[in-house]
Amino acid sequence: MVVRGLAGLAGLLAVLEVLPRTPLVSADYLPPASTIGRAFWHLLGEGTFWSALGDTLTGWGTGLAIAVLAGVAAGVVIGSVPVLRAATASTIEFLRPIPSVALIPVAVLLYGTDLRSKLLLVVYASFWQVLVQVLAGLQDADPVAQDTARSYRLGTWGRIRYVLWPTALPYVMTGVRLAATVALVLAVTAELVIGAPGLGQQLAVAQTSGAVPEVYALVLTTGLIGVAVNLAARAVEHRVLHWHQSQRGESQAR
Amino acid sequence: MQRRILGLALAAVTVAGVAGCGSSDSASSAASPAGDGKTTQVTVGVIPIVDVAPLYLGQKRGFFGSRGIELKMVTAQGGAAIIPGVVSGQFQFGFSNTTSLMLAQTKGVPVKSVVNGAASNGKVGADVTAVLVKKDSSIKSAKDLAGHTVAVNTLQNIGDTTVRESVRKDGGDPAEVKFVEIPFDQMPAALDGGRVDAAWMGEPAQTIAKAQGARAVASPFAETDPNLTVATYFTSTKIAQQNPDLVKKFNEAMTESLKYASEHPDEARQILTTYTKISGDVLTKLTLPNWPAQVDTASLEKLAGLGEQDGIFGGKKPDIGALFS
Numbered sequence: 302m303v304v305r306g307l308a309g310l311a312g313l314l315a316v317l318e319v320l321p322r323t324p325l326v327s328a329d330y331l332p333p334a335s336t337i338g339r340a341f342w343h344l345l346g347e348g349t350f351w352s353a354l355g356d357t358l359t360g361w362g363t364g365l366a367i368a369v370l371a372g373v374a375a376g377v378v379i380g381s382v383p384v385l386r387a388a389t390a391s392t393i394e395f396l397r398p399i400p401s402v403a404l405i406p407v408a409v410l411l412y413g414t415d416l417r418s419k420l421l422l423v424v425y426a427s428f429w430q431v432l433v434q435v436l437a438g439l440q441d442a443d444p445v446a447q448d449t450a451r452s453y454r455l456g457t458w459g460r461i462r463y464v465l466w467p468t469a470l471p472y473v474m475t476g477v478r479l480a481a482t483v484a485l486v487l488a489v490t491a492e493l494v495i496g497a498p499g500l501g502q503q504l505a506v507a508q509t510s511g512a513v514p515e516v517y518a519l520v521l522t523t524g525l526i527g528v529a530v531n532l533a534a535r536a537v538e539h540r541v542l543h544w545h546q547s548q549r550g551e552s553q554a555r
Numbered sequence: 556m557q558r559r560i561l562g563l564a565l566a567a568v569t570v571a572g573v574a575g576c577g578s579s580d581s582a583s584s585a586a587s588p589a590g591d592g593k594t595t596q597v598t599v600g601v602i603p604i605v606d607v608a609p610l611y612l613g614q615k616r617g618f619f620g621s622r623g624i625e626l627k628m629v630t631a632q633g634g635a636a637i638i639p640g641v642v643s644g645q646f647q648f649g650f651s652n653t654t655s656l657m658l659a660q661t662k663g664v665p666v667k668s669v670v671n672g673a674a675s676n677g678k679v680g681a682d683v684t685a686v687l688v689k690k691d692s693s694i695k696s697a698k699d700l701a702g703h704t705v706a707v708n709t710l711q712n713i714g715d716t717t718v719r720e721s722v723r724k725d726g727g728d729p730a731e732v733k734f735v736e737i738p739f740d741q742m743p744a745a746l747d748g749g750r751v752d753a754a755w756m757g758e759p760a761q762t763i764a765k766a767q768g769a770r771a772v773a774s775p776f777a778e779t780d781p782n783l784t785v786a787t788y789f790t791s792t793k794i795a796q797q798n799p800d801l802v803k804k805f806n807e808a809m810t811e812s813l814k815y816a817s818e819h820p821d822e823a824r825q826i827l828t829t830y831t832k833i834s835g836d837v838l839t840k841l842t843l844p845n846w847p848a849q850v851d852t853a854s855l856e857k858l859a860g861l862g863e864q865d866g867i868f869g870g871k872k873p874d875i876g877a878l879f880s
Binding site for chain 1: 598600602603604629630631639640643645646739740743744747759760763767830831832833834837
């Protein structure tokens with residue numbers, strides 16, 4: 302599995318190395334993989350690169366944390382009160398599809414280019430991912446289990462704690478995993494378009510400077526972060542849900 | 556496991572809280588008024604291009620620090636983020652081309668230019684912007700642009716307005732030129748790939764395209780007016796009224812910076828490496844603008860007239876005296 306994956310990557314690199322040397326594409330706009338690699342190596346030695354990386358990760362992590370907390374809290378409250386769920390359903394369906402990037406002008410007016418602009422976009426986009434999953438998870442709770450809990454006179458908190466939450470948790474983790482990826486996309490977008498400090502802003506500067514290999518090197522960096530984020534989210538999911546059947550099968554196979 | 560999740564949640568809340576405090580602190584200090592003898596933090600919204608080199612050079616040379624101004628440059632992708640940023644008070648000053656400022660003024664956006672930014676160097680054939688065509692193009696001079704597609708970075712702005720003037724002066728029909736919007740950095744590829752017949756480029760796109768064999772057929776800025784004031788630094792009318800002292804100090808420091816940059820072009824070129832990723836051949840070859848200390852009012856009147864002719868101000872007339880005095 303891993304070997305085949307690496308072979309695929311090596312193949313892609315080989316194509317990237319050869320393609321710019323043919324008349325099909327110009328090396329001015331798609332430099333060979335080795336040139337991009339050198340630019341990437343050069344970036345690693347720059348202080349500005351590391352502080353940009355830090356800015357991007359700060360925006361991503363803070364935004365994600367706020368979105369997950371707010372999404373879970375709002376989801377549990379709305380999802381466990383049927384009246385609230387009915388009353389908010391249309392509002393959620395109206396707000397959810399608004400693309401976060403459409404809020405860029407609002408973010409600039411409110412906060413300029415600082416971290417809060419980035420957070421506004423990141424939180425808005427990832428909040429819905431979590432909220433919708435939490436709501437779906439709560440709805441999935443077994444009615445018999447709920448009735449049983451009621452007949453045993455479990456209070457609201459008890460029912461959330463012992464019946465609703467364990468059912469919802471796999472959904473919540475899926476929401477967190479989706480939100481983690483979306484948050485990264487929005488963090489980089491905010492930097493690229495608004496000019497908030499971070500890798501996206503470095504990318505914009507490289508682009509306006511016509512520094513093509515650096516552009517590709519920075520794109521590569523964001524791609525690597527994306528892979529890392531996804532792997533980390535899966536690892537967290539696996540640990541939190543180690544008791545759940547979706548994860549147990551995998552554990553036995555090991 | 557439950558406890559672990561609680562711990563994780565607590566940690567996240569703490570991180571969010573700390574970040575929240577940090578950002579509100581920086582915002583309040585940035586908005587503090589200019590006190591006597593105290594340092595004022597001033598945020599300037601700029602585009603990371605050659606034209607703003609004097610600002611960075613002036614900061615490095617201490618022209619701002621000696622006047623109690625601590626500069627913080629924020630680079631935006633374009634004027635779209637800078638004008639709203641200045642008007643809403645996120646930035647105290649911003650950098651913008653003069654047509655955009657006139658457009659803002661005619662739309663009732665409260666902006667006021669405070670000091671010169673950059674000007675055409677007046678050299679036809681070697682100005683800061685040029686209309687470029689492919690080496691083997693049939694277009695030989697500006698009048699041949701009629702009937703062809705020309706790329707500009709923003710429609711209805713300083714680019715198409717001055718390109719039309721070049722075509723007009725060369726005896727062509729400016730109404731016959733078709734303009735399309737493409738960002739500067741994508742223009743060399745668009746021209747090379749034949750997606751457009753010609754492209755109006757600034758630096759460093761111009762130098763990059765020339766290295767690929769592109770040929771200049773017009774110098775719209777220099778042809779419109781050899782002293783054309785291309786861009787200025789501006790503030791909101793609110794800051795101009797409430798904090799004239801800060802505006803005065805910024806003007807003085809910037810004037811000194813413009814003078815210094817004009818006298819030390821090599822240093823101006825070198826400072827580019829600190830805020831752009833321009834390097835190598837392009838860095839040594841790119842064309843610098845002129846950095847006069849004063850705006851050229853006559854050239855701005857001309858530019859406003861061209862904009863009116865093109866109908867970009869919606870039938871209104873920019874008040875040059877009020878905007879650039």
